[in-house]
Amino acid sequence: MTLDLLNSWEETYKKGQLTLWIFLSLKDGDKYVDEIKSFIENMSNNTISCEEQSIYRSLRKYLHLGIVEFNLKEGNKGPERKYYKLTELGDNLLNQFIERNIDLFYDEKIKKLLKRK
Amino acid sequence: MKTTITKPLVQFILVTTLLTILFRISLSELLNNQLWNLVFIPPLIYFILMYVSGRFFGIKEYEYLPIGDIGFRFHLSTFVVFFTVSYSMSYLEYMSSSEPKGIIDTTLLIWGILLFSHFVFYQKFKRNNIKGINKEDIFD
Numbered sequence: 001m002t003l004d005l006l007n008s009w010e011e012t013y014k015k016g017q018l019t020l021w022i023f024l025s026l027k028d029g030d031k032y033v034d035e036i037k038s039f040i041e042n043m044s045n046n047t048i049s050c051e052e053q054s055i056y057r058s059l060r061k062y063l064h065l066g067i068v069e070f071n072l073k074e075g076n077k078g079p080e081r082k083y084y085k086l087t088e089l090g091d092n093l094l095n096q097f098i099e100r101n102i103d104l105f106y107d108e109k110i111k112k113l114l115k116r117k
Numbered sequence: 118m119k120t121t122i123t124k125p126l127v128q129f130i131l132v133t134t135l136l137t138i139l140f141r142i143s144l145s146e147l148l149n150n151q152l153w154n155l156v157f158i159p160p161l162i163y164f165i166l167m168y169v170s171g172r173f174f175g176i177k178e179y180e181y182l183p184i185g186d187i188g189f190r191f192h193l194s195t196f197v198v199f200f201t202v203s204y205s206m207s208y209l210e211y212m213s214s215s216e217p218k219g220i221i222d223t224t225l226l227i228w229g230i231l232l233f234s235h236f237v238f239y240q241k242f243k244r245n246n247i248k249g250i251n252k253e254d255i256f257d
Contacts (some may be wrong), residue, residue: 057181060182061182061254064250065248065255
């Protein structure tokens with residue numbers, strides 16, 4: 001039963017995580033879609049898996065809204081690739097999101113509560 | 118990609134134009150030949166194909182970029198194409214003489230009211246948009 005509950009909770013929890021992970025991957029440096037996917041999977045210890053299509057779909061929206069932009073650069077082989085990066089708006093957005101939603105996890109009391117027995 | 122005239126919308130308009138011409142011709146043919154029992158077929162097929170087409174191109178557009186207009190652009194396009202084709206065929210006298218005079222005007226009036234209601238809902242819905250995308254769809 002615990003495992004079922006945990007899976008159910010994680011499923012809901014992870015649904016909203018993709019944006020944060022995409023933004024973090026771009027804060028780490030300009031990346032094309034494959035690199036964003038690898039970053040997310042590696043840095044999340046494979047707890048977040050994402051389809052390339054989902055990343056493309058999100059990037060198209062962020063591009064339209066001016067949150068990200070891209071430069072065309074030559075790949076190792078084949079055609080030019082779109083290397084995405086956060087715009088000033090995207091950078092501000094991520095910083096404010098972290099300030100309002102992530103920083104609180106660094107509070108000593110919360111840190112203590114997060115520690116497993 | 119702009120949020121007003123998109124590639125899927127243009128494709129939808131082309132399909133709608135073709136379907137509307139076929140609908141008008143087949144309806145007029147049946148009326149001219151006085152096949153009264155069969156006149157329900159063209160509108161039924163037209164309705165089904167328009168629904169399928171709208172859904173297909175609507176989903177295609179939504180998957181590319183989820184523009185928050187609750188289908189208003191597709192509705193407006195259908196309205197414009199339908200009456201452009203209908204009035205053109207009427208003007209060119211391609212329509213059956215059995216079709217009551219003024220039927221297109223009546224349809225225009227009733228449909229126009231429905232379209233206006235849709236426009237009002239769209240204007241309300243638009244308040245939740247940021248650059249044409251509904252807030253709930255941005256970070257889904």
